[in-house]
Every structure is written in structure tokens, then in C-alpha cells.
Amino acid sequence: MARDIVRSTGRAVAGPALGRFIAPAVLGPALRGWVVGGLVIEAEQRRLFPWLAVAFGAGILVFFTATDGMPALWAPLAAAAACAATLPFLGGRPVALAIALGLAAALLGFSASALRVSRVAAPVLTRTMIAPLEGLIESLEEREEGARLVVRVASLGTMSAAERPVRVRVSFKKAPPLRPGDFIAATARLLPPPEAARPGGYDFARDAYFRGIGAVGSLLRKIAVKPPPEPVPWSLRLAAAVDDARNALTRRITDAN
Structure with missing residues (x-):
């Protein structure tokens, strides 16, 4: 089993490399354990693929709620390519693999939104x-x-x-x-x-x-x-x-x- 959850301390550990991907200062022990445990279960049962659509949609949501103006398209595409380039090296690390896939899908969703907006851009009347x-x-x-x-x-x-x-x-x-x-x-x-x-x-x-x-x-x-x-x-x-x-x-x- 790839999962090794130590419940007596209220923390969850999923392999020795986990600490390098989720810092203790960012997430509390209980929340970190819940997130990591869920990711490990999804990876073990081969259910990560449907979550790519969720991550893609999250990237679209971020674009329409958090952007001001038109961002440069090359930046999210380069970040998505960087995440995708790490995938061949994460075969034995299910949590790291899930995070890299999710980030890549979210960045692609962000990029798709930016591309769509730039393609339909047209003048809008500003006065009666x-x-x-x-x-x-x-x-x-x-x-x-x-x-x-x-x-x-x-x-x-x-x-x-x-x-x-x-x-x-x-x-x-x-x-x-x-x-x-x-x-x-x-x-x-x-x-x-x-x-x-x-x-x-x-x-x-x-x-x-x-x-x-x-x-x-x-x-x-x-x-x-x-x-x-x-x-x-x-x-x-x-x-x-x-x-x-x-x-x-x-x-x-x-x-x-």
C-alpha cells in the first residue's frame, strides 16, 4: 500500500517525499492529512482522470474571477508545460503525480479561457x-x-x-x-x-x-x-x-x- 497514515498524532504521511510537496506551514496537520489521504486513495483506485475536468474548470473559474485585463498567454502555457515535463519522473509518487496533473489541467483551463477571450475580442459601444x-x-x-x-x-x-x-x-x-x-x-x-x-x-x-x-x-x-x-x-x-x-x-x- 502506498498509504501510511499515522492517526495517533493526527497527521497523515503518504511516503517520504510528501513533505517536499505540501509544506507544514501552509496546511495544518489534520487538513494536510485529509487532502493527502484523499489523493492517495484516488490514485490507488485509478480515479484521477475525472478530476482533470474539475481542475480544468477551476482554471477557467480563476481566469474569470481573478484576472484584471488580458494576461499574457505564454505564461500559463509555459507553466503547464513545466508541470507536464515532471510527470515521467513521478510514477512512484502518487500524491506528487496528482498535484502535477491537477496544476497542469488548471493552467490549461486558464490558458483556454485567455485564448477564447482574445479570439472573440471586438469593439463594444461605450455611449448611447x-x-x-x-x-x-x-x-x-x-x-x-x-x-x-x-x-x-x-x-x-x-x-x-x-x-x-x-x-x-x-x-x-x-x-x-x-x-x-x-x-x-x-x-x-x-x-x-x-x-x-x-x-x-x-x-x-x-x-x-x-x-x-x-x-x-x-x-x-x-x-x-x-x-x-x-x-x-x-x-x-x-x-x-x-x-x-x-x-x-x-x-x-x-x-x-
């Missing part, structure tokens, strides 16, 4: 504005009065491409029949995506950030459908066609009832 909007309808949600749609912005007032949002979510009450894939021109009233109304509540601004939506609002006055100024990429055409088919199916189900 009313301006001419032109763009392609990517998706359209039909409602009892009007509809709500996501528009991929081609132009927004006098804003440059580096300043304007990539997508905006707008609603309208009265307009000509619109479909996903239409290129529209209208006047829009836009404002920044709203944040959570209370601590721990739904944060629409965060959800919008990962969807590339940099502003929300409504369309004013007349909405014109016009040919796009340049060919639409096939990926956008396919996504628009799928959303159009979804709306058609929804209408058929509603009419049947």
Missing part, C-alpha cells in the same frame, strides 16, 4: 447614439409585435471599422417583411449591452461579448432592403439560411395550432 446603420441580418427572432434581429454591421454612422461593433442586436415593431440574409439600411438607436442588474445575476454584457454583439437597441423610421455592397461569405449565407428555415418551421407550428 443614434446613427445610420447598414448591415446583414444574421438571425431574426419573430415576436408578437415586430421582431428582434442580429445585424452584422457594415457601417455605423461615421465610426471606423476599428471602433464600430461587429454585430448589434436591434428590435423593430413595424417594417417590411425581413429575412435572415437581407442587407438593410436604417437609422438605429444603440446603447452599450446592459450588465447584470444584481450581483450574481444574468450578465447580458458578458454573453453578448462572446457572441460578438457590441451594442443593443432598436431601429427607427424606415427600413430599406438593398443589395449588399460586396459578396456575402458562404458561412454567413449558410447561417442565415438555417435561421430562415427555423423561423419558417416555427411559423408552421404556430399556424397549425
Whole structure:
């Protein structure tokens, strides 16, 4: 057995190398024994693999709760590689192996979060504005009065491409029949995506950030459908066609009832 627990002193020891990985000054004897004993049991019963997902998720949680700004991606990746490099030398030390695997998985989760955030980074509107909007309808949600749609912005007032949002979510009450894939021109009233109304509540601004939506609002006055100024990429055409088919199916189900 790899476990050697001495209960009479209230401490747990799991091999002579344990003290080099968990310092007595960091964890009390009882807590240290509980942690080490659990790690040894998991290693003996070959149940360490499911804990990698937990460690990966913990790394993601740390990124979104403890970071301020965008950290350098190379730092957590280098640390994860360093932990992984020690694994071949820890075959006979189950506790040290578990700790190294957990740290590597947590650092990879942190790195995956940083990579995802950097890939979806896009401008977000910082003030309320009313301006001419032109763009392609990517998706359209039909409602009892009007509809709500996501528009991929081609132009927004006098804003440059580096300043304007990539997508905006707008609603309208009265307009000509619109479909996903239409290129529209209208006047829009836009404002920044709203944040959570209370601590721990739904944060629409965060959800919008990962969807590339940099502003929300409504369309004013007349909405014109016009040919796009340049060919639409096939990926956008396919996504628009799928959303159009979804709306058609929804209408058929509603009419049947």
C-alpha cells in the first residue's frame, strides 16, 4: 500500500517525499492529512482522470474571477508545460503525480479561457447614439409585435471599422417583411449591452461579448432592403439560411395550432 497514515498524532504521511510537496506551514496537520489521504486513495483506485475536468474548470473559474485585463498567454502555457515535463519522473509518487496533473489541467483551463477571450475580442459601444446603420441580418427572432434581429454591421454612422461593433442586436415593431440574409439600411438607436442588474445575476454584457454583439437597441423610421455592397461569405449565407428555415418551421407550428 502506498498509504501510511499515522492517526495517533493526527497527521497523515503518504511516503517520504510528501513533505517536499505540501509544506507544514501552509496546511495544518489534520487538513494536510485529509487532502493527502484523499489523493492517495484516488490514485490507488485509478480515479484521477475525472478530476482533470474539475481542475480544468477551476482554471477557467480563476481566469474569470481573478484576472484584471488580458494576461499574457505564454505564461500559463509555459507553466503547464513545466508541470507536464515532471510527470515521467513521478510514477512512484502518487500524491506528487496528482498535484502535477491537477496544476497542469488548471493552467490549461486558464490558458483556454485567455485564448477564447482574445479570439472573440471586438469593439463594444461605450455611449448611447443614434446613427445610420447598414448591415446583414444574421438571425431574426419573430415576436408578437415586430421582431428582434442580429445585424452584422457594415457601417455605423461615421465610426471606423476599428471602433464600430461587429454585430448589434436591434428590435423593430413595424417594417417590411425581413429575412435572415437581407442587407438593410436604417437609422438605429444603440446603447452599450446592459450588465447584470444584481450581483450574481444574468450578465447580458458578458454573453453578448462572446457572441460578438457590441451594442443593443432598436431601429427607427424606415427600413430599406438593398443589395449588399460586396459578396456575402458562404458561412454567413449558410447561417442565415438555417435561421430562415427555423423561423419558417416555427411559423408552421404556430399556424397549425
